[in-house]
Amino acid sequence: MRYTQYYIPTLREIPSEAELDSHKLMLRAGLIRKAAAGIYSFLPLAHRVLKKIIRIVEEEMDRAGGIQVLLPIVQPAEIWHQTGRWNVYGDEMFRLRDRHGRDFCLGPTHEEMITTLLKNEVRSYRDLPLRIYQIQNKYRDEIRPRFGVMRAREFIMKDLYSFDRDEEGLNRSYEAMYEAYERILTRCGLKFRAVEADSGAIGGDVSHEFMVLAPAGEAVILYCEACNYAANNEKATAALPATAGEPLLEVEKVATPGQATVAEVTAFLQVAPEKLIKTLFYKTETEFIAVLVRGDDDLNEIKLGNLLNQPYWLAPPEEIAEQLGLPVGYVGPVGLKEKGVKVLADHRIKAMKNAVCGANAQDFHLLNVNLERDFTVDTFADLRLAKAGDPCVHCGQPLQETRGVEVGHIFKLGTKYSAAMNATFRDEDGIEKPFIMGCYGIGITRMMAAAIEQNNDEDGIKWPLPIAPFQVIILALGEEQKAAAEQIYQELMAAGVEVLFDDRDERPGVKFKDADLIGIPLRLTVGPKSLAQGEVEVKVRMTGEDFRWPLAEVTARVLAYLKEQDPAGV
RNA sequence: CGGGCCGUAGCGCAGUUUGGUAGCGCACUUGACUGGGGGUCAAGUGGUCGCAGGUUCGAAUCCUGUCGGCCCGACCA
Missing domain, CATH: 3.40.50.800 (Anticodon-binding domain)
Incomplete structure (x- = not known):
């Protein structure tokens, strides 16, 4: 290609809208131009890159038994009502209405569409497994689009859906996709890590994310160099410390005037933060919930959400004061049961001896508080945010931390969609069964941005050879x-x-x-x-x-x- | 949705406080010189000042409404 016959509108000045390196460079190198918030045109160089990524993805999907189709962008509301997601999806869904007043949406994902398609066609176990994929525009009306194409409202994604007759089949499909994703990212010349992930609202118990490593990535990853454990920090867990062997001491109430935060209390009382119990109050529609974590730990709200499985929010200090009569900053678990507050605690609370906590009285704390003797807990769970240095759950070695851009996410869905939509097949034993499904997404446009985020310097982009324009x-x-x-x-x-x-x-x-x-x-x-x-x-x-x-x-x-x-x- | 801020030439901005008919840099066009890391000089092109209404002899500037965007937060298969 001759430069004089091509179109590469590079910019000398940096457009003010960009924050991330990749976003700035995509504008400066003439790859993209914005049409509206989170909506972009892809210029010739970007188009060449996308085609290369797509080709690699297609080759690896085909190698892993994928069959390519193209599903509609415009989808009828009816199929979304069947799974209940028409309402669940909320404002993030682009909705439209045709001239007859029928509701449609621009597909944010295609589980409903593919399930609808196959349920009318596939009747027998003899037709399974099926691994159907497409590369298609997706639409999500993000609350706040940002970082250029990294978090856009219109984007290109490859999504594959697997249909198997049993769990074993699903496991095979899942492994095939896991390997395919590793091959795709390797072939694209990207440094990445596969991590265990929270499966979120889509459901299912097993889920992995594929992270392209980059310091500006939105996701925090914890990993173990000794045994290969790696997880998104939303999901990561760590091994428990041993229970301290010290003898139980008598509870002591001490004045701590004006010392409300963990940092203040530890400095004032000369104790380590891991001796403190931090008490946080949350509300659901029906009750107050106290959540206990160790003073040096942070609560992982995603884990809390998964445990509660209902809407919840941090209780405002005024409500805690008015309805429970407790001063925020001096609250503790002792006596909460009597106030009708449900008490949840992180597992690490179990191992604490002679702990320090708020006395539930303004300007006072309690020393030498002990579980069972002084307070009780309704439910123990893993509720803390794991962090670098924690012992690995598998081998005990300290975890490392890094950041990444999530470009791929694979899920075992099970029968969540097939059951809701009555998508069944006749198995060998003559029984009608719902498909066992999995879904596997990889963001094409996001991969392009992640590649730049990982490979650039002050002069510009450094494309990995396999995806260079x-x-x-x-x-x-x-x-x-x-x-x-x-x-x-x-x-x-x-x-x-x-x-x-x-x-x-x-x-x-x-x-x-x-x-x-x-x-x-x-x-x-x-x-x-x-x-x-x-x-x-x-x-x-x-x-x-x-x-x-x-x-x-x-x-x-x-x-x-x-x-x-x-x-x-x- | 809450908080902060911004819409003036393709891009980055000044001008708004104090109303007088729009300017700078980059880019673009033409010419000359130049020629190994965004060169110099000269002459040009390009703007309903987001939109609508109002005040005024006169509005980018003041008032009202509206649309769009940015940042922080909540949110996010």
Whole structure:
């Protein structure tokens, strides 16, 4: 492709709307332009990248037994009513009405659509398993779109749905997808980690997320280097510490005037934060709930939500004061039962001896408080936010922390949708059974952004070779070099290399800057200095390495380099 | 939805307090010089000042309404 016949509108100035590096660079490198909040046009370079990612995804889906289809974007409300999600989805769903007054939505996901399609077609276990996928636009009216295409309202996603006759089949489908996702991300040249994840509202018990590692990623990942345990911090758990062996002491009430926070109390009483019991109050529609965590721990609200399984919110201090007569900052578990408050506690509370907590009286705390003797707990559960340094649940080694962008998420759904929609097949034993389903999503547009987030520097993007819009860029520095550059261009084209030829009448500085910005992996510079010696200058964008190659060998060397770096590529 | 802020040329912004008929940088066009990391000079093109209504001799500027966007938070298969 000749630069002069192509369209790459690079920007020198940084548009003010962008925060993330990847967002800024996608605007500056001429990849995307915004049409509305969270709605983007993809320009030629971005389109080439998306096509490459899509091709890799398709190859790996097909290898894993996937069958490609294309499902509607516009979906009738009726199927969403069947699973109850028309109401559950709320404002996040784009809704529309046709001229006859019938309700539709723009599909945020396709479980309902695919289940509806198959339930009318697949009648027998002989037709199973089926792994159906599509690559389609999805629509979610995000409450706050941000970070460019990273959290957009319109985005491209690959979603595959598996239909099996039993759990064993589901497990096979799930494993096939897990491996396919590892292959996809590896082939795209991305550093990533698969982590155990919370399955959220979609249901099911097993779920993994695929995280592209990047410091600016929204997700926090905890992992163990010793045994490979890795989990999203929403889900991560840690091993319990041993119970302290100290003898129980008498409860003592001490004055702690003006010392309300954990930091203040530990400093004032000269005790470690892990000796404190932190008491938080939550409300549901029907009751107050006290949640106990250790002073050095934070509550994981997602775990709490999964345990409560109903709407809940942090109780406002005024309500705690008025309805329970308790001063926030000096609350503790002692005597809460008598006030009719349900008490939940993190497992770590069990191991505490002679703890410190609020006395439920303004400006007083209690020392040497002990479980059973001084207070009781209704339910123990894992409620704390795991953090770096915690002992791994599997092997006890300290957990590490890193951040990532969630690009893929796979779920075992079971019969949640098939049962709700009465999607059944006749099994070998003659019994009508609901499909055992799984769903597996990977964000195509988000992967592009994550790749940039992971691979950039102050000069621009550094595309991994397998998903780069072009493999090679040729810079002809001046008029005298154009002929030699043209010849290399023709040779590389003939050899099937994806090459961008910067034939613009621009100053060298402009060409260097643009080449770095758009991040083509291999840069060939044809300039007066090297050309006089019959050579071409070569620079590797990702590593910064540079070489000089004789003019006559350029094509062969380029081909060898590409082959070495990306054997699966052209 | 709550809090903070912003809509002026394709992009980034000034001008609004104190009303007088719109400006700077980048980009773009033309020419000359220049030619290894966004070069210099000169001459240009481009704006219903988000939209609607009002006040006024006169509104980017004041008032009312409305639409859109950004940041923080709640939320997020």
